[in-house]
Amino acid sequence: MEFDAIILAGGRSSRLGGVPKSGLVYDGATLLELSLRAAGAAGRTVVVGPDLGDLPRGVLTCREDPPFAGPAAAIAAGLAALAAGHAGGREEAAPAPYTLVLACDMPRSAEAVHALAESLAAFDAVAPERDGGDGVMAVSVDGRKQPLAGFYGTAALQRCVADAAGRGGLENASVFALLARLDVREVRVPPGSTDDVDTWDDASALGVSGRIPNRGPGSGPELRS
Numbered sequence: 001m002e003f004d005a006i007i008l009a010g011g012r013s014s015r016l017g018g019v020p021k022s023g024l025v026y027d028g029a030t031l032l033e034l035s036l037r038a039a040g041a042a043g044r045t046v047v048v049g050p051d052l053g054d055l056p057r058g059v060l061t062c063r064e065d066p067p068f069a070g071p072a073a074a075i076a077a078g079l080a081a082l083a084a085g086h087a088g089g090r091e092e093a094a095p096a097p098y099t100l101v102l103a104c105d106m107p108r109s110a111e112a113v114h115a116l117a118e119s120l121a122a123f124d125a126v127a128p129e130r131d132g133g134d135g136v137m138a139v140s141v142d143g144r145k146q147p148l149a150g151f152y153g154t155a156a157l158q159r160c161v162a163d164a165a166g167r168g169g170l171e172n173a174s175v176f177a178l179l180a181r182l183d184v185r186e187v188r189v190p191p192g193s194t195d196d197v198d199t200w201d202d203a204s205a206l207g208v209s210g211r212i213p214n215r216g217p218g219s220g221p222e223l224r225s
Contacts (some may be wrong), residue, residue, distance in 0.1 A: 119185070
């Protein structure tokens with residue numbers, strides 16, 4: 001299955017005292033590193049957020065406009081960066097049929113991404129005429145929907161963004177409202193795979209600690225095998 005990925009790494013982290021979630025550490029890696037690993041099969045990946053230092057080669061970066069305008073605006077910015085082939089001045093490339101949208105504050109998101117990808121591939125196999133519909137969204141074992149862990153049809157997602165932008169509805173908009181018109185299948189994902197870090201109590205409960213020690217001048221997120 002071909003897909004591109006948008007990693008959402010912005011936000012004020014107000015309930016964490018302003019500490020960026022992307023730099024928090026779980027099992028020896030930052031949450032941003034873990035998100036990039038989870039999206040490792042993507043054709044192209046863009047990280048939407050503030051300056052995060054050196055990203056792995058080929059990973060794009062952009063910022064929502066205005067900064068801290070929320071995840072709906074961040075998704076729009078990520079889609080625009082992917083559509084523009086926003087790297088090294090290369091020519092515009094055709095978007096992948098699906099786009100993975102993934103928040104970087106879920107330390108075990110790789111499990112959710114794997115379950116979502118398997119479900120979407122299976123759906124495509126049995127109903128190819130629908131081309132996977134408008135995608136799949138993660139749902140926790142207790143029934144909570146997580147729109148920031150989902151594969152969405154790229155063309156359908158672009159239409160949603162264009163419609164919202166036309167109504168002036170991207171800044172601080174609800175992601176559920178942004179995606180409301182999509183025909184998205186809900187997929188139960190492994191327990192804990194969409195648990196996120198909003199507070200230090202969340203971090204403690206999930207085994208997430210503070211920022212990783214500096215790896216040297218110019219160091220930034222790295223992918224570890």
